[in-house]
Amino acid sequence: SAVISQKPSRDICQRGTSLTIQCQVDSQVTMMFWYRQQPGQSLTLIATANQGSEATYESGFVIDKFPISRPNLTFSTLTVSNMSPEDSSIYLCSVDARGSGANVLTFGAGSRLTVL
Amino acid sequence: RKEVEQDPGPFNVPEGATVAFNCTYSNSASQSFFWYRQDCRKEPKLLMSVYSSGNEDGRFTAQLNRASQYISLLIRDSKLSDSATYLCVVWVTSGTYKYIFGTGTRLKVLA
Numbered sequence: 001s002a003v004i005s006q007k008p009s010r011d012i013c014q015r016g017t018s019l020t021i022q023c024q025v026d027s028q029v030t031m032m033f034w035y036r037q038q039p040g041q042s043l044t045l046i047a048t049a050n051q052g053s054e055a056t057y058e059s060g061f062v063i064d065k066f067p068i069s070r071p072n073l074t075f076s077t078l079t080v081s082n083m084s085p086e087d088s089s090i091y092l093c094s095v096d097a098r099g100s101g102a103n104v105l106t107f108g109a110g111s112r113l114t115v116l
Numbered sequence: 117r118k119e120v121e122q123d124p125g126p127f128n129v130p131e132g133a134t135v136a137f138n139c140t141y142s143n144s145a146s147q148s149f150f151w152y153r154q155d156c157r158k159e160p161k162l163l164m165s166v167y168s169s170g171n172e173d174g175r176f177t178a179q180l181n182r183a184s185q186y187i188s189l190l191i192r193d194s195k196l197s198d199s200a201t202y203l204c205v206v207w208v209t210s211g212t213y214k215y216i217f218g219t220g221t222r223l224k225v226l227a
Binding site: 106107 | 150205218
């Protein structure tokens with residue numbers, strides 16, 4: 001399956017600043033997703049990162065707050081803009097690493113963000 | 117109503133016990149189904165896919181009932197190492213393609 005490198009693994013940020021999370025995959029993948037996992041909660045899909053076009057955002061998430069880039073089939077970034085303590089969460093990059101005719105979702109190790 | 121629902125637990129069971137988790141989904145356009153396992157402070161990892169005919173992998177058995185929109189996971193002979201959160205995941209293809217996660221069920225296997 002695909003190997004995903006995600007960085008930073010963790011960061012502590014000040015209110016009002018922005019942080020960009022990078023996701024690098026060792027193979028070309030069609031579908032990349034960004035999830036958020038708040039403390040004690042399950043995963044919530046933020047958006048699907050589309051190569052060469054604007055990301056597709058889920059309800060409750062907007063491009064101004066979470067701009068996403070996907071310049072090619074192996075790389076994507078998620079920026080958390082104008083951060084507040086409510087943005088403290090784990091952000092996870094994932095890819096649909098299809099193989100043997102079955103789709104499989106694989107995750108990076110996550111970026112743990114704390115906003116003070 | 118959430119698209120994928122699970123009992124959050126926790127389920128506390130003794131070693132060697134059999135435990136079952138259930139999951140219901142609401143989107144009839146759901147195409148594929150999975151169980152993921154998430155250990156504390158780690159990313160989720162695929163445990164097994166769920167097929168209409170049911171499938172087994174060692175001590176783990178997954179079942180799918182499309183008519184009732186219901187998925188189950190059975191763990192036999194529980195081990196201490198099975199302690200984790202089990203996430204029900206659905207692949208939806210209506211309009212957009214995306215994986216939807218359930219809230220997760222916490223399992224703690226006790227010595």
